[in-house]
Amino acid sequence: EVIISPREHLDEALFQISQWVGMSDLKTFNLETTLLNDETVVLLAITDIQRERVLGSYLAEKGLDEISYIQIREHLENPAQGSLLRILTGNYKFAIPKAEETKEILDRLISKNIVAFQTGYSLLGDYVDFASSFLIPKSVIMLETFNLNEQNEISGAGVLCLWAGMKEIISIVFREGATEINSISGRQLLQMIEDFLNCPEVA
Numbered sequence: 001e002v003i004i005s006p007r008e009h010l011d012e013a014l015f016q017i018s019q020w021v022g023m024s025d026l027k028t029f030n031l032e033t034t035l036l037n038d039e040t041v042v043l044l045a046i047t048d049i050q051r052e053r054v055l056g057s058y059l060a061e062k063g064l065d066e067i068s069y070i071q072i073r074e075h076l077e078n079p080a081q082g083s084l085l086r087i088l089t090g091n092y093k094f095a096i097p098k099a100e101e102t103k104e105i106l107d108r109l110i111s112k113n114i115v116a117f118q119t120g121y122s123l124l125g126d127y128v129d130f131a132s133s134f135l136i137p138k139s140v141i142m143l144e145t146f147n148l149n150e151q152n153e154i155s156g157a158g159v160l161c162l163w164a165g166m167k168e169i170i171s172i173v174f175r176e177g178a179t180e181i182n183s184i185s186g187r188q189l190l191q192m193i194e195d196f197l198n199c200p201e202v203a
Contacts, residue, residue, distance in 0.1 A: 010197055014190055020139060022166040022186035029129035031170065031183040033114070038097050040172075040179040041085065042105045043114060043127070045075045048083040050123060050131035066120025072106075073099060087140060087162065092174070130183070134170065139163040141189070143196040159196070161189055 035043065049067050076096050079086040088094055097105055109115040116122050123131055141161040160172040161184070169189055173180040184192070 010194065013197070014194055017193060018186070018190055021141075021163055021169065021189055023190065024166055024186045026167045027169075027183050027185050028133045028165070028167040029126060029183055031126050031130050031181060033182075034175070034178055034180045035112075036108075036178055037094055038101065038105050039108055039112075040181070041076070041089070041094055041097060042072065042102060043109060044083075044085040044088060045072050045079070046115065046121060046123060047127070047131045047134075048079065048085055049075055050128075051084075051135055052080075054132050055135055066118060066122050068120050069103065069106075072121065073102060076102070082137065084134075084137065084162070087137065088160070088172070091140075091142065091160065092158075130170075134162075134164045134168050137162045137164050141193070143193065145196050159192065161192070163189075 046067055049071055075083075075085065079089065089096065106115060106117070106121060110117055113124055114127055116124050122128075139162070141163065143159040143161065145157050158174050160174075161169065162172070163169050166186060169184050169186065171180075171182050171184050171189070171192065173182070
């Protein structure tokens with residue numbers, strides 16, 4: 001675990017980080033979405049299940065093409081160590097939806113063309129590429145900044161960045177009741193870190 005604050009020498013800190021995350025402008029997949037928090041939780045559960053299947057395919061394990069509602073509920077209730085859902089809920093206060101809420105959330109993801117349903121659930125479009133490429137998160141980068149405003153109230157901003165390879169990086173930006181998920185390049189990640197270390201004003 002490494003903690004970097006503005007007291008560090010900024011150029012040296014960024015150089016050291018670049019040795020881990022790279023400085024490429026390339027991305028394996030394109031992902032740009034903003035979802036309600038409960039939608040984010042369910043999406044990551046489905047993504048985790050699909051990621052496990054892709055990893056299993058390298059071991060000649062054969063999985064079903066679609067994901068059942070029961071499998072989604074099982075992963076929501078007991079996310080595996082190292083899974084995207086476990087990383088998110090283990091570090092931030094994201095509630096796991098109740099069983100009676102999950103199908104309604106899945107219906108919302110279907111309406112947004114993120115998920116499809118036939119006999120089971122499956123990801124669509126860029127979300128397939130995301131699940132197929134972002135296989136093993138190797139680094140977790142948490143960016144946080146806080147300001148004290150004129151009313152002596154604390155305002156904060158936070159971003160969670162997950163790194164699974166030189167061209168497989170995502171940023172998860174926390175909004176009021178919503179989550180923004182984007183694929184970013186190594187160079188974009190370094191710029192984001194620099195912006196946070198420069199202590200931006202937070203409204």
